[in-house]
Amino acid sequence: MLSSCKIDCHTHIVNHAIKTAYFDRTDGYALVMPFIEKFAGNAPPDHSIDTVKSDKRLFLCPAIDISGDIPAQLTAVEPHLDDYRVVGLKIYLTYQAGRADDERLLPVYDFAEKYRLSVTYHTGSCSLVLPTDNDMEGSNARYVQNVARRYPTVNFIVAHMDDPRYEDCIRIVHEEPNMFTDFSGAYEPGTPEGTNIQWAIDTFVRAIHQFPDTYKSILYGTDFCPPISLSAIAEYDTTIASLFTPSQFEDVYYKNALRAFPRLCEYIKEDVL
Helix, strand or coil: CCHHHCEEEEECCCCHHHHHHHHCCCCCEEEECCCCHHHECCECCCCHHHHHHCCCCEEECCECCCCCCHHHHHHHHHHHCCCCCECEEEEEECCECCCCCCHHHHHHHHHHHHHCCEEEEECCCCCCCCCCCCCCCCCCHHHHHHHHHHCCCCCEEEEHHHCCCHHHHHHHHHHCCCEEECCCCCCCCCCHHHHCHHHHHHHHHHHHCCCCCHHHHECCCCCEEHHHCECCCHHHHHHHHHHCCHHHHHHHHHHHHHHHCCCHHHHHCCCCC
């Protein structure tokens, strides 16, 4: 699998130093998830917009702070969809109390539907170094499923496979054609996965292999951001090689991303649907 055929669907390449560190180790394309104000002081300086604009390999998924004025945040993004190469939106569940199907979040989905944007949620366990409301129940994938059914033309990404509710997450994602997931961020030092990669692979095997076609719903993502102890890249290649057959690599690394984020096709200029 050539590195140039990868689309990393979940990174925090929020400044030029992190961009340099990332592309010194790998190539391809990457989606950038900015941070929210809640993380200030714990996360690295966030210059996501300038960083994305500086490199055509990068695309932006602006973060929506669900504790703030949601319509105002969407209005601020709207004029810049093209010049920021926006392909989706990011919501930090668990870190922020709330459920994907809360009525107050419906403007986000209306906006996504209007502009062919996808919605990525943080779900499940959080970083060991960022402040969190720890609303584990609110980030459950079953609430994302409710939204996916209400907005069938919008794609929804349950990031981190709803850690540790991996098997339930895969069952839910498998039921909905507009839901995708990843295991980005798994190899943070201090987590069970980060401590024992073989245990992590075995755990992911049990979840993902419940259905033979699950590979069509899995995205490649690393959660790359060394300042918050997320620097794994090779570990994801090792994991993917253990989970999938070579004939499935192109879907997991590349084609699934173009399906999950349809606006990417406008920039990468390739349609594999």
